[in-house]
Amino acid sequence: MSVTAAAGFRASGVAAGLKTTGATDVALVVNDGPSLAAAGVFTANRVQAAPVLWSRQVLTGGRLQAVVLNSGGANACTGPEGFQNTHRTAEQVATALGLNAGEVAVCSTGLIGLQLPMDKLLPGVDAAAAELSADGGEAAAVAIKTTDTVHKVATAGGTGWIVGGMAKGAGMLAPGLATMLVVLTTDADVPADALDTALRAATRTTFDRVDSDGCMSTNDTVLLLASGASGVAPETGEFAEAVRAVCADLARQLIADAEGASKDIAVEVEGAATEADALQVARSIARNNLLKCAIHGEDPNWGRVLSAIGTTSAEFDPDRLDVAINGVWVCKGGAVGEDRDLVDMTGREVRITARLNAGGEAVTVWTNDLTAEYVHENSAYSS
Amino acid sequence: MSVTAAAGFRASGVAAGLKTTGATDVALVVNDGPSLAAAGVFTANRVQAAPVLWSRQVLTGGRLQAVVLNSGGANACTGPEGFQNTHRTAEQVATALGLNAGEVAVCSTGLIGLQLPMDKLLPGVDAAAAELSADGGEAAAVAIKTTDTVHKVATAGGTGWIVGGMAKGAGMLAPGLATMLVVLTTDADVPADALDTALRAATRTTFDRVDSDGCMSTNDTVLLLASGASGVAPETGEFAEAVRAVCADLARQLIADAEGASKDIAVEVEGAATEADALQVARSIARNNLLKCAIHGEDPNWGRVLSAIGTTSAEFDPDRLDVAINGVWVCKGGAVGEDRDLVDMTGREVRITARLNAGGEAVTVWTNDLTAEYVHENSAYSS
Known part of the structure; x- marks a missing residue:
């Protein structure tokens, strides 16, 4: 059920032609509210991809309306043009859905040092917007794969509310997060600062303790979006444990699918x-x-x-x-x-x-x- | 010419049966003086093999009469019995050659966590003592190989004096020295404190900057013995440069022979x-x-x-x-x-x-x- 397990979210995954294989490569996750509270943690690498720089800035407001993710290119070490391309991608989402680009996070994964083919990505964003659905979570999880052999999703929750998530990552897995993109959603009603606390506590003992190959990525991003659509405000410890459980589940799946590993x-x-x-x-x-x-x-x-x-x-x-x-x-x-x-x-x-x-x-x-x-x-x- | 390039030294390498292949596995280097000045540097690993603990103690006196080295077993993580075996090996050298065991360094390399087969090693020491010769440097260099495909020797020097050396090491190569054993000899007349200064300066920019696989050994040892047999006391900078040149040459040979490497x-x-x-x-x-x-x-x-x-x-x-x-x-x-x-x-x-x-x-x-x-x-x- 992935990122659409929680009420209030729609998602999609489409093929924009970024991957030469023709596989899906653009995913979109939209929070329909009523709350737009969000939190994020990012790579500790000091060389950070354009989408990390962008999304980190976006998150300072504690709100996210949408997340757009692409595989097929990391948009890292791409200079001012790379940052403009990230900005442009957020604008395309905002235009397609009538949102504020300043509340659209962007995640990218793939090779470092190549400009994204915007002539393919921007039509892909439009296609992803058109495909959004309340059961699009699996399609989104598939579209963010790179060398992953399987897509990764997990859920946990309490009475009347749930936390769901998707993750990608199979190499460059190391602390300060792994080379991975993770989007978590919940329909619990939790304010941004409590989301931030729960997310940092969860990643510290899960994703940050996955160290497949010692190589820290430029693009790691873990986002947590709360729609509040369940109308339930869970007890702090119970919510934190659900977030931790989903992170632990996804982290274990990352290790199980690490590049070339047999153990x-x-x-x-x-x-x-x-x-x-x-x-x-x-x-x-x-x-x-x-x-x-x-x-x-x-x-x-x-x-x-x-x-x-x-x-x-x-x-x-x-x-x-x-x-x-x-x-x-x-x-x-x-x-x-x-x-x-x-x-x-x-x-x-x-x-x-x-x-x-x-x-x-x-x-x-x-x-x-x-x-x-x-x-x-x-x-x-x-x- | 290895460790016998310098006057005043004899060396040998014999097969004691520590290696299942039947290849030579015990080496001996003896300083016939007149000087017995020596210095050494050891692994920065806090888990240190018995021969490292022993040789470090021996070197506090600034004198070495001999060095005995074995491949086919690291004698690391072997507890009190392992240390007794190192002590016993030095005593065997001392008895065979009429030396003081407290001035005999011991070096071991091979698998961690196995006791050395003393019933083979001690007769090997006697055989090595019997084989000592002024042109035994190559045989000693061959006997200390483990997964090395070639033995490594180098020399440098000035008018009337020379520095020569041998090295082994092909894996677990990382800073704080590599998994390597190195013995350098010189017939220059240099006191122990000056040997120590020259050796530390040399290893800092050579062996300590070889990092084949990031794995630091428990056994790394670099020894420098001076016989003074040339009667020449070189200028400090000139001597230091010769030691550095030999270390750099040997370090480059270690990288060139690293396990499985193609670049x-x-x-x-x-x-x-x-x-x-x-x-x-x-x-x-x-x-x-x-x-x-x-x-x-x-x-x-x-x-x-x-x-x-x-x-x-x-x-x-x-x-x-x-x-x-x-x-x-x-x-x-x-x-x-x-x-x-x-x-x-x-x-x-x-x-x-x-x-x-x-x-x-x-x-x-x-x-x-x-x-x-x-x-x-x-x-x-x-x-």
């Missing part, structure tokens, strides 16, 4: 002195190419886990580190533990647990293995 | 406000898996360079970034520059130049492309 790896760090320590250690493990290769080969190579932990500034004693792989404590006290032959790594999901024995904080970061297919897909992407 | 990539960062900024940006570029895949595919994907720069805290304006690949300025002012089709990437060496336009500092970091062969080699290493 989904949960890196669990326990017993850290601080959450920041736990996160630093988890990221270091998640980004260790040698370990990611070992996991690909179903090799419970805990030595590579320890060498990754050793590169951090987290509080720990090297002689008190424990590491489990799929529940087998192959490293105890910084040295050989249980028999590594007991580890079963044949499944797609692998859990690496690193216990620092320095405190009570814990985090989980999700990553993938490193495969020849990842190399192939990303060495041929632009050709 | 050697010089990441040059110019116009940085500080050297630390330049280094941070260069490392971020060098560690970007997507970019490394693109280079493998001979794709001048400057967008991935910009997205890597954007993840740093270095001083720059995104709209003033310039990027050249093999001399073609494919990105100017943060946007499209010269025609990417002009870039010739068919050679093994690729130069990526990122100009931050924020100051006058520059550094070069060497890395490799990411290939299916790297994945294969490192997913099958321990099996």
Whole structure:
């Protein structure tokens, strides 16, 4: 049900010819209100695509009437012309639907450094406006795919209200968000500042802890739009949990569809002195190419886990580190533990647990293995 | 000529059976003096192998009589038994040669988390002692190879004195040194503190700027031994330059032989406000898996360079970034520059130049492309 699971929203997805395959590549999501409250979080990359610069500015008002998204081109590193093209795209939406361009967010994904073919995109926007429907959420989710093999949607909610969402992203997945575009909608009646709080809390422990390949994108955007059409104003904690649940569901789907991956790896760090320590250690493990290769080969190579932990500034004693792989404590006290032959790594999901024995904080970061297919897909992407 | 290019040194390399292939795996380097001055630098990893803990302690005296090295096992994450084995190995050298074990450095390389087979290693030490010769440098260089396809030696020097060295390392190559063992020798008459200064200065701009795969080892060791046998005490700057030249030569050989690599990539960062900024940006570029895949595919994907720069805290304006690949300025002012089709990437060496336009500092970091062969080699290493 995607972004149209919530009442008050229409969406669509059409083919504008941005993708050479002829697949759909322009999506539109419109909030018919009565509320137009919205919030957004964006990439922490300092090199930001034109649509990120635009949408960040739009969101300062805490309102969104619509979101237009295109695949087939990131519109990043495209200079003033790129920014004008983003502005022009928002204007086209505003004209087609009688909206204010200053309340239309724009998201783009695809190759960096190419100007968007506006002669195709602008007619595509008109076509998307004509196709808008209250059950167009799936079509929108399909249209934002790039190298994704499947589209990603999720929902969660309470009595009389729901949060729904769609996501794309399969490479350049790393913290400060992944290379991904996410639009969440809700018919709950929640003001913009509460949306912002819930969204930041949710992304901090979900999308920000997806680190497929360590590469941070220029275009990451997560938007949350509330129509208030249900007439229900949920309790703050209940609403925040629904937003978190949808984000967690979508984040897990991103990892499951990461480029070339054959394993989904949960890196669990326990017993850290601080959450920041736990996160630093988890990221270091998640980004260790040698370990990611070992996991690909179903090799419970805990030595590579320890060498990754050793590169951090987290509080720990090297002689008190424990590491489990799929529940087998192959490293105890910084040295050989249980028999590594007991580890079963044949499944797609692998859990690496690193216990620092320095405190009570814990985090989980999700990553993938490193495969020849990842190399192939990303060495041929632009050709 | 390796470590026996300098007068006053003997070396050897023998097969002790640590490697299942039957290749040589124990090397010995002995300083016959008259001076025994020495210095060393070690991995910055906080998880350190037993031989690193041992050799670091030995070096506090500023003297080394011998260095014993083994491939076929890293003796890392091996607990008290591992440390005892390192100590025992030094004692074996001392007994065989009539030396003080407290002046014998030990270096190990291979898999983490396995105890060394002392029943093979100790007889190997005796055999290596028996084989010592003034032209044993090549044999020693061969015996320390792991996944290296070739052994690495280099020399430089002045009138009447020389610096020679050997290195091993082909994976887990990253700063704070690479997974590598390096022994340098000189017959120049240089006191320990001057050796230390020259060695730290040299490694800082050579081995510490080799970042093949972002993975820092538990065992990295670079030792410099001076026999004084030439009777020449070179001028400080001239000696430092010779040490730097040998380190640079060996570092370049490490990159050229990195596991699975098909491209050697010089990441040059110019116009940085500080050297630390330049280094941070260069490392971020060098560690970007997507970019490394693109280079493998001979794709001048400057967008991935910009997205890597954007993840740093270095001083720059995104709209003033310039990027050249093999001399073609494919990105100017943060946007499209010269025609990417002009870039010739068919050679093994690729130069990526990122100009931050924020100051006058520059550094070069060497890395490799990411290939299916790297994945294969490192997913099958321990099996």
